[in-house]
Amino acid sequence: MRACGLIVEYNPFHNGHLYHQEASREQTDADVTVAVMSGSFLQRGEPAIIDKFSRTKAALYHGVDVVLELPFIYAVQYADLFAKGAIATLDAIGVDTVCFGSESGRIDDFSNHYEQFKSHETQFHSVRQQFLNEGDSFPQASTKAYDAIGLRSQELDLGQPNNILGFSYVKAIKELHSSIQPDTITRTKSHYHDETINYSIASATSIRKELLEYGQLTEASQNALPDETVRQLHHYADKALWHDWEHYFPYLQLLVQTHSHRQLQHIHGMIEGLEYRLKQTVDQADSFREWMSLLKTKRYTWTRLQRMFVHLLTNTTKDDVAAYDELTTPPYVRLLGMTQTGQQWIRSKKKSLEVPLISNMQQTDHDLMAIEERATDAYYLPIEPHKRRLLKQQEIKGPIIV
Amino acid sequence: MRACGLIVEYNPFHNGHLYHQEASREQTDADVTVAVMSGSFLQRGEPAIIDKFSRTKAALYHGVDVVLELPFIYAVQYADLFAKGAIATLDAIGVDTVCFGSESGRIDDFSNHYEQFKSHETQFHSVRQQFLNEGDSFPQASTKAYDAIGLRSQELDLGQPNNILGFSYVKAIKELHSSIQPDTITRTKSHYHDETINYSIASATSIRKELLEYGQLTEASQNALPDETVRQLHHYADKALWHDWEHYFPYLQLLVQTHSHRQLQHIHGMIEGLEYRLKQTVDQADSFREWMSLLKTKRYTWTRLQRMFVHLLTNTTKDDVAAYDELTTPPYVRLLGMTQTGQQWIRSKKKSLEVPLISNMQQTDHDLMAIEERATDAYYLPIEPHKRRLLKQQEIKGPIIV
Numbered sequence: 001m002r003a004c005g006l007i008v009e010y011n012p013f014h015n016g017h018l019y020h021q022e023a024s025r026e027q028t029d030a031d032v033t034v035a036v037m038s039g040s041f042l043q044r045g046e047p048a049i050i051d052k053f054s055r056t057k058a059a060l061y062h063g064v065d066v067v068l069e070l071p072f073i074y075a076v077q078y079a080d081l082f083a084k085g086a087i088a089t090l091d092a093i094g095v096d097t098v099c100f101g102s103e104s105g106r107i108d109d110f111s112n113h114y115e116q117f118k119s120h121e122t123q124f125h126s127v128r129q130q131f132l133n134e135g136d137s138f139p140q141a142s143t144k145a146y147d148a149i150g151l152r153s154q155e156l157d158l159g160q161p162n163n164i165l166g167f168s169y170v171k172a173i174k175e176l177h178s179s180i181q182p183d184t185i186t187r188t189k190s191h192y193h194d195e196t197i198n199y200s201i202a203s204a205t206s207i208r209k210e211l212l213e214y215g216q217l218t219e220a221s222q223n224a225l226p227d228e229t230v231r232q233l234h235h236y237a238d239k240a241l242w243h244d245w246e247h248y249f250p251y252l253q254l255l256v257q258t259h260s261h262r263q264l265q266h267i268h269g270m271i272e273g274l275e276y277r278l279k280q281t282v283d284q285a286d287s288f289r290e291w292m293s294l295l296k297t298k299r300y301t302w303t304r305l306q307r308m309f310v311h312l313l314t315n316t317t318k319d320d321v322a323a324y325d326e327l328t329t330p331p332y333v334r335l336l337g338m339t340q341t342g343q344q345w346i347r348s349k350k351k352s353l354e355v356p357l358i359s360n361m362q363q364t365d366h367d368l369m370a371i372e373e374r375a376t377d378a379y380y381l382p383i384e385p386h387k388r389r390l391l392k393q394q395e396i397k398g399p400i401i402v
Numbered sequence: 403m404r405a406c407g408l409i410v411e412y413n414p415f416h417n418g419h420l421y422h423q424e425a426s427r428e429q430t431d432a433d434v435t436v437a438v439m440s441g442s443f444l445q446r447g448e449p450a451i452i453d454k455f456s457r458t459k460a461a462l463y464h465g466v467d468v469v470l471e472l473p474f475i476y477a478v479q480y481a482d483l484f485a486k487g488a489i490a491t492l493d494a495i496g497v498d499t500v501c502f503g504s505e506s507g508r509i510d511d512f513s514n515h516y517e518q519f520k521s522h523e524t525q526f527h528s529v530r531q532q533f534l535n536e537g538d539s540f541p542q543a544s545t546k547a548y549d550a551i552g553l554r555s556q557e558l559d560l561g562q563p564n565n566i567l568g569f570s571y572v573k574a575i576k577e578l579h580s581s582i583q584p585d586t587i588t589r590t591k592s593h594y595h596d597e598t599i600n601y602s603i604a605s606a607t608s609i610r611k612e613l614l615e616y617g618q619l620t621e622a623s624q625n626a627l628p629d630e631t632v633r634q635l636h637h638y639a640d641k642a643l644w645h646d647w648e649h650y651f652p653y654l655q656l657l658v659q660t661h662s663h664r665q666l667q668h669i670h671g672m673i674e675g676l677e678y679r680l681k682q683t684v685d686q687a688d689s690f691r692e693w694m695s696l697l698k699t700k701r702y703t704w705t706r707l708q709r710m711f712v713h714l715l716t717n718t719t720k721d722d723v724a725a726y727d728e729l730t731t732p733p734y735v736r737l738l739g740m741t742q743t744g745q746q747w748i749r750s751k752k753k754s755l756e757v758p759l760i761s762n763m764q765q766t767d768h769d770l771m772a773i774e775e776r777a778t779d780a781y782y783l784p785i786e787p788h789k790r791r792l793l794k795q796q797e798i799k800g801p802i803i804v
Contacts, residue, residue, distance in 0.1 A: 002467075250783060254653050257779035258717040262773075283794065286787045315660040377659035381652060385688045392685065 001345050002313035004030030005087040005095035005180065008170065009038045010055040011048050012207060014031050026041075030097065032345040034066040035132035036089045037057055037336065038075040040379035042084050045306025047243040047379055049211065050236040053394045055334075060402045061228035065342030068093060069334040071368055072375040073324045076310045078138060081325065084176070088115070091178040092333050092355050098180050102166040105186030109156035110170045117171070137301045139164075176328055206257040211242055228287070229288030240383045240391060245306070247382035248313055249288040255312055256282045266317045274300065316376045319372055333368045335359040337400030359399040379388070403747050406432030407497035407582065409488040409571065410468070411440045412457040413450050414609060414631050425474030429794065432499065434747040436468040438491045440739065442781035444714075445484050447708025449645040452638040455796045458739040462804045463630035467744030467800075471736040473770055474777040477725045478712045480540060481589055483727065485570035486578070492503060493580040494735050500582050503736070504568040507588030511558035512529055512572040513764045519573070522551035539703045543735075558716040580673070586651050593804055613644055642785045642793060647708070649784035650715055651690040657714055668719045671710030676702065716780045722773060733768045737761045761801040 037059065039052045048055065054056055056067045068353050074085020090098060104110070117124065122134060127148045131141035146158035158164055172268060207221050222230050233242070243249070256264070256278045262274035285291035295305050310316070338346060350357060358364055361373065380388045439461065440456045450457065458469045476487020484759035492500055506512070519526065529550045548560035560566055572584050609623050624632050635644070643649070658666070659681045666677035679697060687693035697707050712718075734757050740748060752759060760766055763775065778797060782790045 250651065251656050254656075254715075254780065254783055255789075257783075260717075263717075283787075283791060296684045313656075313660070315662075315665075340549075355744070375661045378656065381656055385655075385685075388684060 001032040001348065002029075002097075003032040003034050003066075003095040003345060004183075005090035005098040006035045007070075007083075007098070007100060008035045008059065008064075009042050009216055010035075010046070010059050011042055011046075012050075012233060032341060033063060033067045034068065034090065034093060034095050034342075034358045035064045036068045036070045037071055038070050040342075040375050041072065041076045042367060043076060044303050045076055045308070045310050047246065047248065047310075049241070049242050049244070050232060051243075051379070051391060051394075052336060052402060053391075054232040054236045057402065058226070058228045058232045058376070060337050060339055060400065062226055064339075066093075066338045066346060069328065069372075071324075072319060072372050073316070073335075073368060076307050077321075078172065079165050079168040081321075083165070083172040085324075085330070086120050086195075087169060087172035087176055087178060087180065087332055088328060088330050088387045091173075091176060091180055092330055093351050093357075094352065095180060097183050098169060099183045099185065100162075100166045100169055102184045102186070103160040104156045104163050104166070104341075105184055106155070106183045107182055109179075110167055110182065110184065113151050113153075113156050113158070113167060114151065114174055115172050117167075124149050127344055135299055137299055138304065140303065145283065172197065179327050184203060198199075216226075218295075224266070238300070239284045239399040240380075240387055243379065243382065245288040247310070248309075249291070251311055251313060251378075252291075264312075266319070267306065268311040268318050268321045269314075270315050270318075270391070276310065314371075315372045316371065316374070324368065330355060331368050332356045332358050332364050335402070336398045339402055343401065360397065361395040403433040403750065404431075404499075405434040405436050405468075405497040406585075407492035407500040407549060408435060408437040408682070409492075409500070409502060410437045410461065410466075411444050411450070412437075412631075413444055414452075414635060421596050426711060434467045434743060435465060436470065436492065436495060436497050437466045438470045438472045438488045438742075440472050441474055442500050443474065443478045444706050445477060445479070447478055447710070447712050448647065449650065451644050451646070452634060452783070452792060453642070453645075455737060455793075456634040456638045458802050460628070460630045460634045462739050462744075462802065466627055468495075468740045469738040469746060471738050473726075473732065473736075473776075474716070474774050475718070475770060478709050479723075481502075481570040482573065483723075484606045485567070487732070488573060488727075489574035489578055489580060489582065490624060490730060491735055492733050493575075493578060493582055494755070495750050495759070496754065497582060498644050499585050500571060501566045501587065502564075502571055504564045504588070505562040505588055506558045506565050506568070508557070508583055509586045512569055512584065512586065515555075515558050515560070515569060516576055518551065518573050519553060519569075537701055539701055540706065541703065553626045563639050575578075575600065577625055591599075593733050595727055614784045617644075627664075642782075642789055643753075645781065645784065647690040648712070650780075651693070653715060653780075653783065654690070654693075654711055654759075655684055666714075668721070668795050670713040670716075670720050670723045671706065671712065672720075674701070676710065680716075683795040691775055716773075718773065723774045726770065732757060733756045733770050734760050734766050736774075737801045739804070741804055743752075745803065763797040802804065 037052065038048065040048060042048055052069065059067050068089055070082075070089060071088055077085070087098065102110075124145045128145035129139045131144045132138070136144065142164075143152070143159045146152055151158045156167075158167055166182075166184055172178075173180050173182055207217075207224070210216075210218055217225070217230065217233065225233075232373055236242070261275050261279070262268050264270055264278065266307055274295075277300075281291060282310040285294055292302060292305060294401065296302055333353070333356055334344070336359075346357070356364065360371060360375075373395075376392065380391055381389065426625065439454065439457065440450065444450055454471065454746075461469050470491055470743045472484075472488055472491060476484055479487070484774060489500065499729075504512075506697060530543045530547035533546045534540070538546065544566075545554070545561045548554055553560045558565055558569075560569055568584075568586055574580075574586055575582050609619075609626070612618075612620055612623050619627070619635065627635075630673060631753075638644070663677045663681070666672055666680065679702075683693060683696040687696055694707060698704055735755070737748070737759055737763075747761070758766065778794065782793055785793065
């Protein structure tokens with residue numbers, strides 16, 4: 001059985017992933033689709049709107065056969081570290097290919113770009129540092145540095161978001177010396193920032209806006225989202241709520257107010273004196289979004305600030321991340337769910353795995369799981385205690401099987 | 403002008419203090435009454451039901467002439483340290499006497515007991531340690547140790563709560579070599595644990611119960627409380643809310659869940675592996691009170707647990723407290739409010755003060771004020787941001803003058 005790996009978040013705001021997954025299956029002609037999925041918090045530094053178990057179910061009903069959890073420590077990171085965690089997980093479980101969406105759509109261009117990147121790597125880093133010193137944000141400086149070493153060619157423009165992420169996957173495969181074959185398909189534009197829904201592949205921003213403003217899905221959104229996603233959204237709302245940064249605002253205020261500058265400095269993502277800016281502004285905002293707009297500068301991008309807030313909320317320190325930065329094999333692989341096909345494939349792989357495959361949080365006492373547990377605890381906090389307990393029980397059950 | 407010092411909390415639950423203050427004034431025949439008052443959190447480890455500014459107003463309308471703030475670091479502590487902070491503050495401002503309520507009511511007995519205590523101090527400590535080792539709580543062990551060295555005599559029983567506190571004041575006066583003269587009056591029983599209000603000096607427990615269960619004061623409570631206290635309770639509720647531990651429950655959960663055992667161990671009051679017990683029980687309770695009953699043992703008394711929670715919430719470490727444990731003179735005295743008589747007295751004292759007298763939080767950058775600020779921030783957290791900002795502005799205004 002040939003297995004194709006996907007790297008997904010399955011947040012209804014990021015519909016692109018669902019699309020990719022369906023398309024990739026046809027294109028790669030794989031027997032099994034194995035997704036590595038972010039858990040409670042997403043790469044852009046946001047709580048997932050519904051929990052990982054609900055998103056696992058949606059994924060399984062939409063054609064994914066195996067859902068693995070991307071460890072939290074890699075999930076809320078810039079592209080390179082995110083990619084490294086995802087590829088290392090897929091490599092550990094033994095998929096044959098990885099398929100991702102990109103604006104480019106041609107995998108050879110990615111490989112060629114990697115060769116060119118390697119031969120100009122020193123130059124790349126020094127140019128990026130220079131732009132960082134001039135006050136550019138990390139993504140801006142990276143794009144300019146890619147430009148300087150000729151990686152914003154017509155064939156593959158590393159100024160486009162999905163190309164950048166895809167390039168990180170290819171880099172991770174090469175650098176981990178993995179035998180995984182990368183593949184890419186053209187990503188259909190999802191017009192990320194459009195504010196109204198008027199086509200069937202809905203934009204993330206407009207669905208988000210609806211959810212927050214009306215607290216429910218309009219018919220237009222329901223039509224734009226896959227059925228199972230809609231079902232899971234409603235089902236989760238009945239048990240809990242739709243998670244949003246605003247729910248966590250009071251906790252962030254407490255932490256910023258009661259922690260010293262020195263304590264805040266230990267938090268991953270707390271860079272360049274951001275802790276001072278946090279303390280100066282914490283009392284001025286009436287909401288999380290207001291606080292964000294007070295904090296945002298050219299240098300501190302929205303995403304970067306949100307990621308730092310995830311790490312503050314979950315007490316994730318620079319030391320925590322540094323411990324996993326250089327790791328090439330994950331200490332375990334966490335199985336969240338599978339179909340019967342997936343189960344068959346997992347059985348065929350199980351004996352040759354070099355790391356433990358676990359499905360229950362209590363099956364390991366590795367430090368990485370302790371961090372995972374903090375992320376879960378923080379994520380579920382806005383839910384009333386008695387409901388929260390029921391949701392957390394999912395962490396110590398076996399995998400979801402559909 | 404002869405000034406009499408009082409040590410108070412002015413929480414409507416602790417009506418005894420109001421009573422003392424009125425009585426003491428008559429008895430001591432002082433010209434000025436100077437109260438040192440706890441700020442946001444009280445000695446028993448609770449958030450004050452209304453803020454320190456409202457309580458200052460109530461105190462000033464009820465006959466106190468000067469209200470000083472007992473620094474937070476001393477306010478939420480066992481009797482000896484609480485007493486030390488309070489006496490050091492009154493000594494720094496220069497009162498002539500300190501008057502407190504006690505079951506005994508005879509000051510000579512306190513002085514005599516102090517002499518006896520000093521000559522048996524080593525024995526006292528070793529007996530107390532022995533009972534602590536056997537699993538007794540701190541107050542239980544202390545009482546037994548007082549018993550062992552003969553300090554539970556008929557004249558003055560150091561097993562009674564107000565006698566214990568009073569004895570701490572006398573000890574602090576002696577040990578700080580203060581020239582303050584202690585004085586005591588008999589404390590009218592307030593039947594602390596009675597559950598219904600049926601006499602005019604209402605019990606704290608019954609008023610508290612009413613407030614929590616009905617969210618308002620019944621007529622019986624209103625009659626039992628001084629007018630100005632009732633007015634301040636209503637006035638504060640209009641602007642904010644009546645503070646209760648339940649408001650802080652989610653924050654405590656976050657902190658226990660996301661902090662490591664080692665991080666929790668730094669918190670003042672986190673003793674004897676309590677951090678393990680906290681982590682084991684955090685997910686089991688639906689409310690703060692439920693959590694407390696899961697945590698409470700013979701050894702971990704309700705008060706001791708609540709104090710620890712105050713320190714966890716405000717991020718007050720063992721090091722923070724250790725830095726002030728041995729201090730004999732406060733770094734500053736904070737003036738919260740005064741009457742015109744009080745103002746006159748303050749003027750007469752101002753020149754001879756050895757420490758700065760401040761009324762605005764921004765007048766000092768001492769570490770002690772940084773801790774105070776954390777306590778204020780944590781205290782006001784359950785209030786919506788825009789209302790909270792207005793309340794906090796009081797911290798940077800001059801003293802309240804009535």
